Amino acid sequence: MIKKVFFTLALFFSFIFVQAQQDYMDKIAEEVCECISGKHNDNTELFKMELGMCVIQATKNYHTELKRDYGVDASNLNGPEGEKLGEIIGVRLINFCPETLLAIGKMVEEAETYEETFNLVGTIEKVHEGQFIVFDVRNENNRIEKLYWLLYIDSEFDMVNNYKDLVGKKVKVNVYLNELFDARILEYRMCNIINTLEVLE
Numbered sequence: 001m002i003k004k005v006f007f008t009l010a011l012f013f014s015f016i017f018v019q020a021q022q023d024y025m026d027k028i029a030e031e032v033c034e035c036i037s038g039k040h041n042d043n044t045e046l047f048k049m050e051l052g053m054c055v056i057q058a059t060k061n062y063h064t065e066l067k068r069d070y071g072v073d074a075s076n077l078n079g080p081e082g083e084k085l086g087e088i089i090g091v092r093l094i095n096f097c098p099e100t101l102l103a104i105g106k107m108v109e110e111a112e113t114y115e116e117t118f119n120l121v122g123t124i125e126k127v128h129e130g131q132f133i134v135f136d137v138r139n140e141n142n143r144i145e146k147l148y149w150l151l152y153i154d155s156e157f158d159m160v161n162n163y164k165d166l167v168g169k170k171v172k173v174n175v176y177l178n179e180l181f182d183a184r185i186l187e188y189r190m191c192n193i194i195n196t197l198e199v200l201e
Contacts, residue, residue, distance in 0.1 A: 024062050029092030031058035037100055052077070055089060117176040117195065120145060124166045133163060135194075137173065147175055147192045155197040170200040 035054035056077065059066060063074045072085045093101045122139040133149040153159050157166070174196040179188040 024065055025088075025092055026095070028058045028062060029089055030096050032089060033093060033097035033100060037097060052082070055085065058089075059085070117174060120147075120173045120175060120192075121170070121200070122173075123168065123170050125168075127164055127167060135166070137171070145192060147173060147194050148180075150180075150193050153194050153197050155199075157197060157199050159197070166199070172198045172200055 032051075032054050035057060036051055056074075059074045066072045066074045066085070070084070070088055072088070073081050074085060077085060090101065120137065120139055122137040122145065124135050125138050125144070126136040128134040128136070135147045135149070137145045137147055139145055149159070149163075173194055175192040175194055177190050178193050180191045181187075182189050
């Protein structure tokens, strides 16, 4: 009889512990969802930073619990600790914002298709207007590089309204290589696609 009582109590307290664990993890996931749902940044790196800040904010009051229950040091999320916490929270996000989680996955997948990213400094000499905007940039080696504006460009310069005013300006541009289908030659070719742009003068 006594053994049954102790067993019942053990189950009861185990249930309470698991329920408490569930509650705080759900609160974290819900807060992350609310935070990241207000972000609409097409720049993958900036979005990752914003997501990281949302996770840091949501977990700031639960460092002790995360260390106790998952062995994660939430005060130091660089490297493996951050990846581990991301996996744990990611599972919970499915319950609160599956659409956002799918969008994050798609964004990361698209980012991983970029074969190379690099910075380029040069002067914009010409703007080509067509289906896409293409900039001719003379780099520091006096070579013309064609840079394509296909997606959102992270820049303090008003690209949408004043991109023509960039002619003659020196810029620092972060670009990535990706394959585009060229209908003129019926083949894919590598193109420099603009990611960020900073006007230097």
